[in-house]
Amino acid sequence: MSIEDDLTRYLLHLGDTALIQGQRLSQWVGHAPALEEELALANVGLDLFGQARNWLDYAAERLDDGRDADALAFLRTERELRNLLLVEQPNGDYAVTMLKQFFYDAWHCQVLQGLSGSRDERIAGIAAKGFKEVTYHLRRSSEWVERLGDGTDESHARMLAALPKVWRFTVELVNADAGEQRLAAAGLIGDPATLAAAWHAKVAEVFTRATLPLPEPASAFYLNGREGLHSEHLGLLLAEMQYLPRAYPDAVW
Amino acid sequence: MRSGELIASDRGARPAQPDDLAQAWHVLGQVMDPEVPAVSVVDLGIVRGLAWQAGHLEVVVTPTYSGCPATEVIESDIRDALVQAGFHAPRLQRRLTPAWTTDWITERGRAQLREYGIAPPDGSTSKRTLLGEAPQVLCPQCGSAHTELLSQFGSTACKALYRCCDCREPFDYFKCI
Numbered sequence: 001m002s003i004e005d006d007l008t009r010y011l012l013h014l015g016d017t018a019l020i021q022g023q024r025l026s027q028w029v030g031h032a033p034a035l036e037e038e039l040a041l042a043n044v045g046l047d048l049f050g051q052a053r054n055w056l057d058y059a060a061e062r063l064d065d066g067r068d069a070d071a072l073a074f075l076r077t078e079r080e081l082r083n084l085l086l087v088e089q090p091n092g093d094y095a096v097t098m099l100k101q102f103f104y105d106a107w108h109c110q111v112l113q114g115l116s117g118s119r120d121e122r123i124a125g126i127a128a129k130g131f132k133e134v135t136y137h138l139r140r141s142s143e144w145v146e147r148l149g150d151g152t153d154e155s156h157a158r159m160l161a162a163l164p165k166v167w168r169f170t171v172e173l174v175n176a177d178a179g180e181q182r183l184a185a186a187g188l189i190g191d192p193a194t195l196a197a198a199w200h201a202k203v204a205e206v207f208t209r210a211t212l213p214l215p216e217p218a219s220a221f222y223l224n225g226r227e228g229l230h231s232e233h234l235g236l237l238l239a240e241m242q243y244l245p246r247a248y249p250d251a252v253w
Numbered sequence: 254m255r256s257g258e259l260i261a262s263d264r265g266a267r268p269a270q271p272d273d274l275a276q277a278w279h280v281l282g283q284v285m286d287p288e289v290p291a292v293s294v295v296d297l298g299i300v301r302g303l304a305w306q307a308g309h310l311e312v313v314v315t316p317t318y319s320g321c322p323a324t325e326v327i328e329s330d331i332r333d334a335l336v337q338a339g340f341h342a343p344r345l346q347r348r349l350t351p352a353w354t355t356d357w358i359t360e361r362g363r364a365q366l367r368e369y370g371i372a373p374p375d376g377s378t379s380k381r382t383l384l385g386e387a388p389q390v391l392c393p394q395c396g397s398a399h400t401e402l403l404s405q406f407g408s409t410a411c412k413a414l415y416r417c418c419d420c421r422e423p424f425d426y427f428k429c430i
Contacts, residue, residue: 036404036414043406050320054349125350129319132352132430133410140405 003186006179007120008062009082010189012072013226014111015055016083019073020234021104022048023241024091033094040140044101047133054126074245078234085225086169088234095158098144100166105138106202107173107195114190123188142206149210159212171218174199177226265341266308273340274303277310280338287326288409289427291369294327298357301348310335310343315353318410355429366427367393372400372415374429390426392417 025045032038056069067075087104091097112134115127148155176184176192183189200217207214223229244251281303282295294300294314302313312331316324328345335343355374358366363373375388390400397419407414412425 036406039408039414040404040406043410046320046322046410047318048320050318054319121350125352126319129349129352132354133319136405136428136430 001179003182003188004062006183007188008059009179009226010183011055011059011062011123013082013084015052015059015069015072016081017087017104017225018048018052018055018108020081020083020237021087021101022046022052023237024087024100027091028097041097044137044140047130047137051126051130051133054130058122058126070245074242078230078238079228081230081234081238082226082228083230083234084169084172085223085231086166086172088225088230088237089166089169090233092162092165093158094144095148095155095162096165098141098148099159099162101137102141102145102206103166103170103173103203105134105141106199106206108134109138110195110198111190114195118189119187138202142202145206145212146210149207149212156211159210163212163215167215168218168221171220172225174217175220267341268308269305273305273310276338277303277312277335277340280334280340281312281331284327284330284334287323287330288411289366289369289371291365291371292358292362294331296359296362296365298359298362299327299353300331306344310340311346312343313346313348315348315351317353320410353430355427358427370394370424371412372424372426374427388426388429390415392420392422393424394422395420 022045025041025048028041029038032041052073053069056072060068060072063072084104084107086100089096089100091100109131112127112131116124116131118124118127145159149159150156174196176195180189180192184191204214223231278295281300282293284294286292286294286297289297297317299315299317300312301315304311304313312335314328314331324347328347332343332345358373366373370393372390372393375390389398390402391398392400392415395417397417399418400415401418402413403416403423404414406412407425411428411430413428414423415426416423
């Protein structure tokens, strides 16, 4: 596979991950525990949709097969999506939601920081813009993990119960595939080893403050989001997200 | 670009007049942000440049947030205002780099935000602010520095929700990015 194909696949990976995380967050709208939380979750989701659009626009131009960003978002099946497994997992309770968000934000911040130094100016521009937004997301989710972990007996117990539900999916956050290694060597994305080290350090730091036990690093298993091998949850999410554009292909609003 | 626009725009092409750009800046100074209707797109710092290109006015716009839903509305408001002022088929260019920062909000824009009841961003995007140390947020109603954060996000992605501990009014704070 050429480096050009690696890059297009990677743009889909970034765009799909932001898109699915944004969709999960928007599922809280109407259900969040407090109005301020609902606004916050929806706004974080909005930032992610904007970033997803920027990545998918670029991916669509590179693919040049007549599909635009909307077609990539709404007309691909789960086998074609390249998002991280972590973000497609169900929201669960607030402990699960915030833990997922925190693991994702800690990864996302490092990814965008690395990309803002990309040789590709368009990628660097999108990433530099997103980095500012995601710094704020990470601050917020770190505070929530600390608050719930080091909170009441109930909230601490909820965090302990949430951890095994999501931890194994973090294996994808700290293990780049061969395509990403090639992109990093070509100066198009940040160094995966730096990213992994920074992610582990951030999680360790916040978990200490949150009085949560740090598990052993997760190990790979048979699913792989980058390759389109997803958990069963993604198909159900897409059924809802893609219903309208599939049922009414020419709908505009 | 919409289909047909190119043909229409070529018909209206004309050489630049000496005061075109000044007039265009003036027109854009009247175009308000749809979500903060007290501040113009110029004072918000999202109009990054005006130029005369191939017989048409070209406007460079930098969106505030990646996901700002007002981006398209702002672009069409800008286009409408310029067309009404006699600029034929202005061309809009969206530029992401360098990324928009609250440092680009003008002094006048900050005063207008305050009058409107929104606390303007605290100072500049120094490392201190970005790394999360609490900003100094003054109540736009009574000027008190005795304020507290209610929620990191307010009615839009660009704002946080605060409350004044003296006059007890809740208010929006325009976040520093």
